[in-house]
Amino acid sequence: MAGRIELIALEGLPLIAPGDDLAALIREALARAELVLRDGDVLVLAQKIVSKAEGRLVRLDGVEPSAEAKALATQVGKDPRLVELILRESVRVVRAGPNVLIVEHRLGLTMANAGIDQSNVEPGCALLLPENPDASAARLRAQLAPEGLRFGVVINDSFGRPWRRGTTGVAIGAAGLPALVDRRGEADLFGRPLQVTMIALADEIAASASLLMGPAAEGLPAVLLRGLDWGAPESPASSLIRPPKEDLFR
Amino acid sequence: MAGRIELIALEGLPLIAPGDDLAALIREALARAELVLRDGDVLVLAQKIVSKAEGRLVRLDGVEPSAEAKALATQVGKDPRLVELILRESVRVVRAGPNVLIVEHRLGLTMANAGIDQSNVEPGCALLLPENPDASAARLRAQLAPEGLRFGVVINDSFGRPWRRGTTGVAIGAAGLPALVDRRGEADLFGRPLQVTMIALADEIAASASLLMGPAAEGLPAVLLRGLDWGAPESPASSLIRPPKEDLFR
Missing domain, CATH: 3.90.1660.10 (CofE-like domain)
Incomplete structure (x- = not known):
């Protein structure tokens, strides 16, 4: 893991309308901020602007x-x-x-x-919601990233939770990174195998970007997360959905 | 909201033992990294080191x-x-x-x-767990921050969730910031009152810090989050617990 992460809200995105070329608008916002995509970058987009661009x-x-x-x-x-x-x-x-x-x-x-x-x-x-948020993330990733870049896209939304008040950002779409990291077999500081073996990486990314987005009139629906180091293989946000047979709360 | 947040893992913390002065060790780690606490900083500590220092x-x-x-x-x-x-x-x-x-x-x-x-x-x-994680956070905050500094402390732990695979960082203790932000009455971009009115800010902070901590042998149990702008009044992590009467999943 890297020792530093930066989160940068992209300023000046217009209100998104059906049919807008979201990738082009993001590219312009990145250029305005003089940001060039690099390895370890993740672009987090609010579900709202993806849905709007897709005419939902x-x-x-x-x-x-x-x-x-x-x-x-x-x-x-x-x-x-x-x-x-x-x-x-x-x-x-x-x-x-x-x-x-x-x-x-x-x-x-x-x-x-x-x-x-x-x-x-x-x-x-x-x-x-977008018809298929993982596919939306993959399409945006392909439109934005030069080939070979270790670059991820996450689409987030605000979810409530059982037992806890307030909403947090959650990943409903992801591409280019491991939404779910499986760390089975790794050892702890004392060499004992880890008990908690799966990390919802894309949900943690989604929540971190929500710190900058805000839910009201901030108008900051795109955040660039910079400096993340992931080694695990790519997995979509759908891999975060617990299969019914594992689910004790249906 | 600020447009930029930085997350910095504090390096070189020793293995924590019962009775250790955690505030002093954090102060040393901050000094080694040449970090001086400033307005809008939040220190996120893994539950594990707080519990260990408290002899749990x-x-x-x-x-x-x-x-x-x-x-x-x-x-x-x-x-x-x-x-x-x-x-x-x-x-x-x-x-x-x-x-x-x-x-x-x-x-x-x-x-x-x-x-x-x-x-x-x-x-x-x-x-x-610590006997009272909100009290632990408040004590550490008082030990670390000069009076008048807009500075928060969050104690995080990894939680699984119903319906979703993988764990995310969650706030079990907080001080100096609004763990729960109530945005009732604010307007959206079209002037309509917000429907989703509560944000679990401390949970989003906890999750963002977990991106750097990792669960295995990384040994990075303290992360400084820099650049957060909160206007809401302070509330402890216990305010994130949903009262039984609101709880549809008991």
């Missing part, structure tokens, strides 16, 4: 809620059209209560509201 | 397992003396299965093995 914005007034969505909307106290979108994006309702709707997203993520969000989104609209 | 090391051969501990040890496949220690530190077993024992710690933390750990610990011993 839905107008609520075109959504017809089903009977199931209407009933659930009453239970949780949300707009039935929003609940309809949440159900369409999900495979299972995990928990529902006043102001809380936690589902298993079709991507396998267990999360509130299927990641559908109305903050920092045009009024009357809702924003869905 | 227990010899397993002096532990007499109860009948309950023996039965549970068979179920989960762990040392009955370790399970006895876990039960003594806990108020409730949350989930038990092969190689998994998740409990509610007396501090309110829901975590594996009550945070008791044998890696990087002398053979034949187990290490308990």
Whole structure:
């Protein structure tokens, strides 16, 4: 591991609209900051701007809620059209209560509201997660990095957690780095094999970038993390999803 | 929010023993690195070195397992003396299965093995969490920081999570900063009130420092985070614990 990491928020990105060339806008922001990508760099992008560029914005007034969505909307106290979108994006309702709707997203993520969000989104609209965030990360990585660069892209989102208050940044997409690091077989300081053998590296990266992004009107949806040293093989963010048979909290 | 954060691992800390003056050792490590504490600095310390300095090391051969501990040890496949220690530190077993024992710690933390750990610990011993990690953080903060400095201390540990594989750094103690930031009432880019209103700032700090600490033999249990801008009032890590009445996953 390197002894120093730097996190740099990219300034001056415009509001992203459907069809925008996100890689080109990032390239311009990097150039403005006089940053040239180097080995050990990770670009962290807020889910919101990736979703917007990919045209995942839905107008609520075109959504017809089903009977199931209407009933659930009453239970949780949300707009039935929003609940309809949440159900369409999900495979299972995990928990529902006043102001809380936690589902298993079709991507396998267990999360509130299927990641559908109305903050920092045009009024009357809702924003869905990217169709395939790992693929989005891989595409952006290919567009941004010269071949052979040890460079990663992480797409983060804010997740709540059981048992703990507040949200943290979590990786929903990743490319070019090990989202999950398996350290089985390595020894501790006393030569004893490690018990905790898996590290959610991409989640720690996502959380660190969230320190600079902020959730409100900061408008800093892209952060460059510099100086990370990873030796493990590449794995996507989907490798962070716990398989149902290992899951004690379904 | 500031546009840049730096994370610096403090090198050359010795193996910590019971009774060691941790603040003095940190002060020496800062001096060796020619680092002078400044506004916006956060010192993140691995739980392990705080626990060791506080003498929370227990010899397993002096532990007499109860009948309950023996039965549970068979179920989960762990040392009955370790399970006895876990039960003594806990108020409730949350989930038990092969190689998994998740409990509610007396501090309110829901975590594996009550945070008791044998890696990087002398053979034949187990290490308990600090008696009161928020108080430990506050004490270290008072010992390290000149009066009036906007300086935080976070004690982190590695937690597994439901639904997601791998561990991330989580804050079990904090002082001098808002562990939980309440942003209710702030507006988004379109002037709409924010829906996600609470940020687990100390958990994001803990996770970012874990990127440098590593879990194995790196021996980098102290990281200085530099450049964070927090406006919210101070709150301890205990404020991150979700009250049972809000908890849908008990």
